[in-house]
Amino acid sequence: MHLKLLPLGALIAITLLTNGCQSKEKSEKPAAQKSEKEIKEPKKFTLKDANATIVAQLGEKGITFTTKAPIVMLDFFATWCPPCRAEIPHLANLQKKYKGKLQIIGVLVDNVAPDELSRFRKEHGINYFVSNAPDNMLLAASTADMLHQPKNFSIPMMVIFVNGKYFRHYVGMVPEEMMESDIKEVLKEIE
DSSP states (O other): OHHHHHHHHHHHHHHHHHHOEEOSSOOOOOOOOOOHHHHHSOEEEEEEOSSOEEEEEEETTEEEESSSOSEEEEEEEOTTOHHHHHHHHHHHHHHHHTBTTEEEEEEEOSOOOHHHHHHHHHHHTOOSEEEOSTHHHHHHHHHHHHTTOOTTOEEOEEEEEETTEEEEEEESOOOHHHHHHHHHHHHHHHO
């Protein structure tokens, strides 16, 4: 009897890992029509972790970050999401391997108390910036809109920017080798 349940359990685990998690947040009401001035003005997002602040500014020509690394990877994730947690060691390896060239910015899309986030970071070996700020959800909504994703997009969702320009994004868990291949491709172009 247990042997019949094993394939079903394996199927469920594989589905969760490859498809990502749906955000728990309900989709918002449609936004009111924006004026031409609002559309043209850049949007600023203040991202904060325990020790630093990074400002992201979204404009017509891309998104800039107050970080020196030419490659920025936004990782939209939640602490309750199994594929998000499974992706963390891969992101930590990439951050270590490409230090100075790559800045990974974890963007929490759930509400986590600072002490709980600190424990989570230690438990999962996170060595990159993790924002736990009010602007996280605004950045997530703007990024989803830019990528033509629904407001309640699946997570993890990772987006790579090179010198402020969109390069590639991934929805759901992806192999570290795939992300690294894309990083190497970018480095060949900018070096």
